[in-house]
Amino acid sequence: MIGISFTQKTMAARKRIALVAHDHCKVFLLDWAERQKDKLAQHELVATGTTGLLLQQRLELPVESMISGPLGGDQQLGARIAEQRVDMLVFFWDPFEPQPHDPDIKALLRVAAVWNIPVACNECSADYLLSSPMMEQAHAHRIPDYATYLLGRA
Numbered sequence: 001m002i003g004i005s006f007t008q009k010t011m012a013a014r015k016r017i018a019l020v021a022h023d024h025c026k027v028f029l030l031d032w033a034e035r036q037k038d039k040l041a042q043h044e045l046v047a048t049g050t051t052g053l054l055l056q057q058r059l060e061l062p063v064e065s066m067i068s069g070p071l072g073g074d075q076q077l078g079a080r081i082a083e084q085r086v087d088m089l090v091f092f093w094d095p096f097e098p099q100p101h102d103p104d105i106k107a108l109l110r111v112a113a114v115w116n117i118p119v120a121c122n123e124c125s126a127d128y129l130l131s132s133p134m135m136e137q138a139h140a141h142r143i144p145d146y147a148t149y150l151l152g153r154a
């Protein structure tokens with residue numbers, strides 16, 4: 001990344017996990033989340049509006065819900081990532097169906113790459129993520145050094 005320097009941040013053992021699924025993929029996310037309920041219960045969960053509502057009903061766990069994705073929920077999650085208030089993104093996006101809010105989806109995925117958070121796009125990658133020993137540990141990871149970035153802009 002040109003002109004950006006990096007610093008280290010420690011991700012806490014208790015993760016803040018953002019969960020999102022497009023309509024045709026919601027059944028996969030809900031089934032996955034139920035199967036992984038014991039692990040998910042150890043972390044903080046946040047989701048886009050409809051996904052959050054369905055997850056809360058299925059899991060009976062607290063899930064903080066944003067606005068529904070097409071109405072701005074992807075952008076709300078993206079802002080949380082930029083504010084370093086989300087540690088991980090599980091986003092089952094639909095590879096078969098165009099979405100009216102495609103720019104918001106791209107922006108969410110982009111900001112997750114910028115802030116170097118783990119992202120799972122489907123059930124298999126989500127299982128790999130949750131089975132990592134890092135899920136239960138604090139660990140350091142590289143993030144953009146915003147203070148240094150700003151100094152360079154002055």
Ligand SMILES: O=C(CO)COP(=O)(O)O
Pocket residue numbers: 020021022023047048049050051052067068069070073074105
């Ligand atoms: O559209 C979404 C993500 O792009 C998901 O939004 P909902 O969870 O409100 O369906």
